[in-house]
Amino acid sequence: MVGKAMARKRTTRARATFLFIVFVSLVAFGIFVPVFALFPPLSSHHHHHSSPKTVVGRKFEIADDKFWKDGQAFQIIGGDLHYFRVVPEYWEDRLLRAKALGLNTIQTYVPWNLHEPIAGTFNFDGIADLVTFLKFCQKNGFLVMLRPGPYICGEWDLGGFPPWLLATTPTLKLRSSDTSYLQLVERWWGTLLPKISPLLYENGGPIIMVQIENEYGSYGNDKVYLHHLVRLAKLHLGDDVILYTTDGGTRETLKKGTITGDSVFSAVDFTTGDNPWPIFELQKKFNAAGKSPPLSAEFYTGWLTHWGEKIAKTDADFTASALERILERNGSAVLYMAHGGTNFGFYNGANTGADESDYKPDLTSYDYDAPISETGDINNAKFKALRRVIERYSSESLPSVPPDSEKTGYGPVHFIKTGNLLDMLPLFDVIESENPMTMESVGQMFGFLLYVTEYAAKDNDNGRTLSIPKVENMGRLNYGPYIFDSKGILSSVYLDGTILYKWKMYKIPLANLNDTPRTNPILEASYSGFIDVTARKRLKEKSSRILNTHLSKEPAFYTGQFYIDKSQVKDTFISLNGWGKGIVTVNNFNIGRFWPSVGPQCNLYVPAPILKPGENVVVIFELESPNPELVISSVDRPDFTCGSTSSKLNVHRQLNAITLPNSQSLVLKL
Numbered sequence: 001m002v003g004k005a006m007a008r009k010r011t012t013r014a015r016a017t018f019l020f021i022v023f024v025s026l027v028a029f030g031i032f033v034p035v036f037a038l039f040p041p042l043s044s045h046h047h048h049h050s051s052p053k054t055v056v057g058r059k060f061e062i063a064d065d066k067f068w069k070d071g072q073a074f075q076i077i078g079g080d081l082h083y084f085r086v087v088p089e090y091w092e093d094r095l096l097r098a099k100a101l102g103l104n105t106i107q108t109y110v111p112w113n114l115h116e117p118i119a120g121t122f123n124f125d126g127i128a129d130l131v132t133f134l135k136f137c138q139k140n141g142f143l144v145m146l147r148p149g150p151y152i153c154g155e156w157d158l159g160g161f162p163p164w165l166l167a168t169t170p171t172l173k174l175r176s177s178d179t180s181y182l183q184l185v186e187r188w189w190g191t192l193l194p195k196i197s198p199l200l201y202e203n204g205g206p207i208i209m210v211q212i213e214n215e216y217g218s219y220g221n222d223k224v225y226l227h228h229l230v231r232l233a234k235l236h237l238g239d240d241v242i243l244y245t246t247d248g249g250t251r252e253t254l255k256k257g258t259i260t261g262d263s264v265f266s267a268v269d270f271t272t273g274d275n276p277w278p279i280f281e282l283q284k285k286f287n288a289a290g291k292s293p294p295l296s297a298e299f300y301t302g303w304l305t306h307w308g309e310k311i312a313k314t315d316a317d318f319t320a321s322a323l324e325r326i327l328e329r330n331g332s333a334v335l336y337m338a339h340g341g342t343n344f345g346f347y348n349g350a351n352t353g354a355d356e357s358d359y360k361p362d363l364t365s366y367d368y369d370a371p372i373s374e375t376g377d378i379n380n381a382k383f384k385a386l387r388r389v390i391e392r393y394s395s396e397s398l399p400s401v402p403p404d405s406e407k408t409g410y411g412p413v414h415f416i417k418t419g420n421l422l423d424m425l426p427l428f429d430v431i432e433s434e435n436p437m438t439m440e441s442v443g444q445m446f447g448f449l450l451y452v453t454e455y456a457a458k459d460n461d462n463g464r465t466l467s468i469p470k471v472e473n474m475g476r477l478n479y480g481p482y483i484f485d486s487k488g489i490l491s492s493v494y495l496d497g498t499i500l501y502k503w504k505m506y507k508i509p510l511a512n513l514n515d516t517p518r519t520n521p522i523l524e525a526s527y528s529g530f531i532d533v534t535a536r537k538r539l540k541e542k543s544s545r546i547l548n549t550h551l552s553k554e555p556a557f558y559t560g561q562f563y564i565d566k567s568q569v570k571d572t573f574i575s576l577n578g579w580g581k582g583i584v585t586v587n588n589f590n591i592g593r594f595w596p597s598v599g600p601q602c603n604l605y606v607p608a609p610i611l612k613p614g615e616n617v618v619v620i621f622e623l624e625s626p627n628p629e630l631v632i633s634s635v636d637r638p639d640f641t642c643g644s645t646s647s648k649l650n651v652h653r654q655l656n657a658i659t660l661p662n663s664q665s666l667v668l669k670l
Contacts, residue, residue: 055204062265066293067332075330076295077390078105078145079338083133084114085366086341088126089609090376091133094339095140097372100401101383102390106137107145107334109152111160112188114514119164122191128514134199138206147211148192150185151175155304155349155362158476159483166486167440174483177224186232193236200241209242212264217247217257226259246297249279258286265291269298272322280331296326298336302369306360311600311640313369320385327393340368342605345513345590346446349478356482361474363601364592374605375571377404408570410634413618415560419525422554427521428506436489436503449488450506455495511590522557523588558620558630566613573603575633580624586610587617599643603635
């Protein structure tokens with residue numbers, strides 16, 4: 001998310017006291033709880049958890065370099081569709097569209113941070129209701145390839161790891177055989193895997209395979225870690241479960257990421273333009289004899305996009321032709337993505353370029369240029385081209401193609417300013433500490449944190465401005481060697497060579513994807529500060545009266561309402577053109593981050609289930625500069641043409657150190 005640094009200066013007659021404020025937007029919510037009630041070591045478990053009896057006649061297996069379903073050779077033509085990127089009311093709709101594409105298998109990650117947002121507290125409700133999603137898959141005739149991590153990547157904050165892992169002491173070594181880390185994995189999988197065991201194929205469910213970690217060969221070489229995950233999976237799922245790994249199609253990544261000796265199937269992924277068959281031959285070298293059906297577990301239908309880049313697009317015919325090269329020789333493939341969806345809330349991830357400082361945060365939209373668009377649309381060239389290819393190799397006739405859903409625009413929505421951030425500080429919980437603490441350490445896992453301290457000014461400082469550069473976190477790294485991505489001020493702050501002490505850290509409560517706080521002081525203040533908009537004319541007049549007033553550039557909240565007739569509740573988009581940078585909530589649902597000046601995303605998708613007949617409330621947390629007319633537009637289509645994609649992003653992920661030299665300007669050392 002975005003963040004901002006600022007300072008306020010107060011002077012007295014002789015010697016001034018200065019209030020020093022650093023505002024850092026950080027991704028997290030909830031309260032950190034120290035690790036407790038850990039599972040005992042895996043070696044102390046002697047028996048499998050009880051599981052349902054296998055269903056006679058149901059068997060999925062690998063033999064003769066083929067997949068076999070109930071005794072018949074089976075070709076996987078699948079696609080990734082992530083339940084946590086789609087509102088639950090649309091799960092079945094998106095699955096029906098995947099069915100019309102010709103897919104027979106759905107692959108999905110399971111993000112640990114969605115399901116255990118607070119240490120020891122698990123959530124499987126709402127958008128986190130994995131079991132219901134899997135049952136929808138089965139109802140609509142899909143098999144399932146499940147990817148429970150514990151690391152998932154997936155352009156998802158911290159690669160799916162809960163941020164509270166970063167505040168655990170002693171420091172954990174993620175994705176390794178570190179004992180303390182593995183104990184937490186055991187607790188997580190000990191909760192998750194018993195829920196999915198009844199849904200394994202042999203038990204009457206849709207799950208045919210379960211992935212171990214994710215592309216581990218691109219990260220590490222800790223075989224003890226991988227083997228531990230295998231034993232843990234079999235402990236909960238039984239010895240007959242088909243486990244698999246996915247790694248890039250090179251000898252080096254396969255050598256580091258595959259698991260020998262445990263009958264774990266090794267799948268591959270590779271660039272869409274690569275010749276798949278030499279890679280499938282290499283794949284055989286990392287599987288047991290006869291146990292290597294060719295499978296591209298991530299066939300890329302498009303690609304991700306970072307803020308400040310041109311929206312990613314790939315040619316439809318090229319993509320379809322690449323898929324046919326796999327299917328025409330009885331290879332299997334899983335489209336990544338079949339349907340991308342949306343990074344609602346604060347859950348988008350980020351990547352790095354040449355080094356750690358080259359930070360590249362992902363968009364709110366996860367459209368991915370997939371055949372099923374972010375909004376579920378399928379009337380596009382890529383869907384049609386892929387469907388034509390898949391139809392030639394499908395063992396069943398494809399269902400008819402459903403129409404695209406209707407979208408609508410509800411027109412302009414006028415706003416009033418309902419509170420400057422600094423004026424609302426008494427509403428927020430505050431943590432006091434001698435030194436600044438990270439977001440994760442104070443329990444503010446997602447959202448924003450405001451750092452405040454005081455310092456004594458010199459007599460000759462009267463009238464001087466303290467300049468602090470913008471500092472922001474727009475999502476934790478989800479890939480690569482730097483995923484230990486804590487947020488906030490990470491070390492001491494220096495002023496004229498002297499360390500500043502006695503910090504206050506204000507936790508700013510904003511809803512995250514799976515977070516519905518009992519009370520929200522921001523919303524309460526927004527409602528109380530908002531005029532009665534039943535008479536729209538009054539709101540418009542109110543907005544008009546403030547057009548010529550100075551609009552402060554300090555972070556502030558703005559509130560607006562719009563009305564929907566009962567029969568007109570449809571998908572829409574909120575256009576943020578003219579606004580600066582921040583987040584938007586609609587009816588207390590966090591629809592994500594906006595940054596139209598950088599782009600390319602101009603509009604945020606608002607699914608109809610978030611809306612309601614009657615009054616709908618929109619709250620904008622603007623961090624830089626509001627639209628001078630204090631208006632947004634509800635429109636009927638996406639737009640990825642904003643911003644300048646030629647300029648390099650200058651995004652600081654966190655503060656490692658701040659020093660204030662004699663020039664009276666802050667310098668960040670990252």
